[in-house]
Amino acid sequence: MPSAAINALKSASKGLLYPSETDAPFTTFQWKRTDGELTPVLLRRLTKREDDAPVDEITLTTFFQDLTKEEDWHGKPEQADVKKFRNLQQAIKDHLADVRVFRVGETQIDIYIVGMTSEGSWAGLKTRAVET
Amino acid sequence: MHSLTSLLRWLLAPVLLIAAAPVYGQDDYPHLRMGNPSRATDSPANKDNFLTKKPQFALSYCNDRGTPNWVSWMLCKKDLGVAPRKPFHPDTSLPRSFRRITPRDYTDSGFDRGHMCPHSDRADTVENSAATFVMTNIIPQAGEVNQNPWNDLEMYCRDLVSKHHKRLYIVCGPQGAGGTGKHGSRNTIADGRVTVPAKCWKVIIVVPEGEGDDIAKVNSGTRLIAVIMPNTDRIEHHWDRYRTSVRKVEELTGYTFFDGVPAEVIEPLKAKTDGERIAVHRPHAR
Numbered sequence: 001m002p003s004a005a006i007n008a009l010k011s012a013s014k015g016l017l018y019p020s021e022t023d024a025p026f027t028t029f030q031w032k033r034t035d036g037e038l039t040p041v042l043l044r045r046l047t048k049r050e051d052d053a054p055v056d057e058i059t060l061t062t063f064f065q066d067l068t069k070e071e072d073w074h075g076k077p078e079q080a081d082v083k084k085f086r087n088l089q090q091a092i093k094d095h096l097a098d099v100r101v102f103r104v105g106e107t108q109i110d111i112y113i114v115g116m117t118s119e120g121s122w123a124g125l126k127t128r129a130v131e132t
Numbered sequence: 133m134h135s136l137t138s139l140l141r142w143l144l145a146p147v148l149l150i151a152a153a154p155v156y157g158q159d160d161y162p163h164l165r166m167g168n169p170s171r172a173t174d175s176p177a178n179k180d181n182f183l184t185k186k187p188q189f190a191l192s193y194c195n196d197r198g199t200p201n202w203v204s205w206m207l208c209k210k211d212l213g214v215a216p217r218k219p220f221h222p223d224t225s226l227p228r229s230f231r232r233i234t235p236r237d238y239t240d241s242g243f244d245r246g247h248m249c250p251h252s253d254r255a256d257t258v259e260n261s262a263a264t265f266v267m268t269n270i271i272p273q274a275g276e277v278n279q280n281p282w283n284d285l286e287m288y289c290r291d292l293v294s295k296h297h298k299r300l301y302i303v304c305g306p307q308g309a310g311g312t313g314k315h316g317s318r319n320t321i322a323d324g325r326v327t328v329p330a331k332c333w334k335v336i337i338v339v340p341e342g343e344g345d346d347i348a349k350v351n352s353g354t355r356l357i358a359v360i361m362p363n364t365d366r367i368e369h370h371w372d373r374y375r376t377s378v379r380k381v382e383e384l385t386g387y388t389f390f391d392g393v394p395a396e397v398i399e400p401l402k403a404k405t406d407g408e409r410i411a412v413h414r415p416h417a418r
Contacts, residue, residue, distance in 0.1 A: 017239065019219065019220065019235060019239075020217075021244045021245045021246070021247075021278060022244050022245070022275065023238075023239045023240065066218065066219045071219075071221065072224075073221060073222055073224060073234075075234075077236060078234075078236070107279050107283065108279065130244055130275065130278070130279060131217060131251075132247065132250065132251075132278055132279055132282070132283040132286070
C-alpha cells in the first residue's frame, strides 16, 4: 500500500520531465527497510546495477538548482515548469527525511532521489539523464 | 661569387615567401582558421547560411532547418576540464527575424538534443561549457547515434589532445532529411520547424600541439579523419566503421573544407580515408 509520501511525490511529479539531452519522466519507488547507510555498494544492489557502475552523489539543492531558476528567455510553459519543480522540491522536503541524490552510470544516468519516510522505509523518485 | 649568391638567396627568401604566401586572413579567431566551409556570412538576409562567431565555436545557421549547417571549432589541451553541464537554451543572438528554437521543440520528438561542439570539448570554464548548450549548436540526433558512435568519436578526439599532444580542427553537421528515433522515422519535428537529418558528418584535421602556425604544420603526412553516420537508432556502435574521406563529405554536403591550407597540400589528403587502427572500444552498458 503506497504511503502518503509516495502519493504526494507521485502527485507533485506528475507531467514533469527531467531535461537533459532527452526528457525523462519521474517514477516513485519504495525499498524494503534496510539497516545501515546508503553506500554506493548498497545502492548498486538496491537498483540492480553492475558492480562497477559509477555512482556519484549530489545535493538536493544542486539537483533542483537550474530547474527552479527563472530565465529571461522563458515562455509560459517554461515558467509553469519552474513552478512545478519548486513545488516538487518542497514535496520531497516535506515527506522524506535525510534526502540524498545519487547518479548511477554514465551516458545513460539513472538518478535516485531517496530519503526516509515517516514509516521508516527508503523511498523517493527516480528519473534519467542522457549526458554525452 | 658562390657566397654572394647564397647571401642574396638568404636575403630574398623571406620576400619570396611572403610574395608566394596565399592571401588568408591573419585572424586571432581560431575556429575558422582552416576555412569557412559554406562561405557563410553574418548578413541577416543570409538566413539559411548565417555565420555566427562565438568565442567557443563558429557555426553557419540554417533558419529553414532550425539547426546549424555546420559547427567548427579548434580543440586543444586548455579546453579540457570538469565544468558542469548547464541547461539547454535558445540562441538569443540570432536576428529577430529568425525563428527561435527552444529545448521544448525536442521534447517527445524521439530524438536527442545532439551537440555538434560537445560540452566536454569546452569544459574548462562554466561559461564555455554553458555556451555549448545553445540550440544553434544542436541537431535532432537518434539516441543510439548520439550516445554511442558519435560520443565515442568525440572521446577519441579528446584523447588525441589529452594523451597524444595533438591539436584538432573539427567541423561537423547534419545533412539531408529523414532520421529514425524512438518514435520511428521523421523528416521534421516541432511541427516542421526543425529538420531531422538523414546523416551526421564530421571532418577533423590533426596537427601537433605546440607553437607555430597550425596551417604551416599541415604536410603530406597530416592525418585527416572523416565520418558519415546515418541518423538512425539502428546504427552500429563502432565509429570507425563509418570512416570515409573528407572528399566524400564534400560531395555529400557541397561544402569545401580546410581551404585555409594550400591546395597542393590539402587536396591529396582529402582524398584519403583514415586507416589508423582504433583501439578497443569502451563497453556500452546497455
